[in-house]
Amino acid sequence: MSNKLKVEIHSFSYKKGGIPKDNTGNGGGFAFDCRGILNPGRVDEYKQQTGCDIGVQNYLETVTEMPNFLELVKNMVSINIDNYLSRGFEHLQINFGCTGGQHRSVYCAEKIAVFIKGKYPETSVTIQHDEQPQLNHQ
Template identity: 85%
Template sequence: MSLKIEIHSFSYKKGGIPKDNTGNGGGFAFDCRGILNPGRIDEYKQQTGCDVGVQNYLETVTEMPKFLELVKSIVSINIDDYIARNFENLQINFGCTGGQHRSVYSAEKIAAFIKEKYPQTVVTLQHDEQPQLNHQ
């Protein structure tokens, strides 16, 4: 049985932390609001964390790279343990003010990291406030 890892980006203002429907009572909820918000810059207001301009801003102007390295370390501890103990589900959530820039970027980057490091897992990614970005 593979570990299923569900990753969400969400808005603290709109929907709040996503519900865990697996019966485990939740998982990780990382607050991205401490990272500078590219949504406050006119050229990025209509973009999302999947757009190159927003990504460049987050990677060069903010503490996002450091934040994500710490997140990778934390989630890896649990993923290693969950795999060893044959757990079935883990949820990882990233929230920001609007669920458009920082949380989307973080969810995308952590999903890619997990898929590469743990190919034996099944990763799903859900952008709760940006459904047009969802892909499987």
């Protein structure tokens, strides 16, 4: 077995910067487009909030198709992580994009990180919110 699998998760804006580059030389990974989910940023009370705020999270979880979307993402990502772990791969990049990189993509990045850390504790997970750097954490 090789080194620990590092999963790098990004939230980004399609309008501002586009899909993040993979700097490892592996050529990228997943890029999930969240723009098909209703945008909480179009609701006045959520405009200044992010996907880390409880109001936005409740909106995404109860008003939109986000729970179904994320369940499909979890299934797809799990296939690769299982495969990468068995083959000793060291890096996987997962990107979530929405219009502004503030609500939907941030929410997805945070939720998929929790999922991966819980299901695959042997991995190292980092999150990079490209448009919301104040939210970055390990």
